[in-house]
Amino acid sequence: MTTDFTRTGVLPRLITPDCLWTGGCIAASVPGFLAHYSCFLLKGARASVLIDTGHPMHAEQVERDITAFLGDRPLDFVFPTHGELPHxxxxxxWLRKWPDAVAVGDMRDWHLYLPALSHRFRQVAPGDVLDLGDRDFTFLPAIWRDLPDSLWGWDPKDRILFLSDACACFHPHTPGQSDHFTSEIAPPDVPLMQDFNSKALHWPRFTDSTGSFAAMDALLAALQPRLLCSAHGAVVDQPFELMPLFKAGLAQAA
Incomplete structure (x- = not known):
């Protein structure tokens, strides 16, 4: 059976010719809403990288999508943006399914969890790159991060910024909304983003997050991204238009 990578209302969806959005949605802590648990497969001319692993609840779906999108090619790299279950x-x-794949990221503690696979871990830092053949996938510091080991990623060819937990928002429990870009649905709701960030990132409850806004503005100005890909929200195809809403969704009283 041929996998449909076009917009269908449910994942997967091809967001560029070289980038597949897959995963699924899970009931959110707010009744009547869902949260994305997404991962993204970026296929370069020579090598591929999976950004986040997907949630174990969606393992079979993600495996089917990855296999179909890669065709006869292997998966070369797996980039867990941080060491939390959905990511x-x-x-x-994936490392056992693709025995030549290498895990890349901040792998500081992973030898304790998977010691038999530790020889396939590559520690990276912001500024390091993966040569995918037609693009250098770049690791970036996670400005709005979840854990200390969080990293972001940048695809300079398609100008996609992979943001892990940032720019996340619950969405209504309405069939057919799981694979939408932000331009295809109503703007993200600020109280829902505040609720998500207080539970997922935690630190906005205890500190003034507005101090991070200048760094985020500088990153966007330097990269000029076309798409923002969050693990827990719709793909953002209006990054500069919606950034004030994402800031408001992060800012809470200390």
Missing amino acids: AGLLER
């Missing part, structure tokens, strides 16, 4: 919970599964 890294399937790392062992």
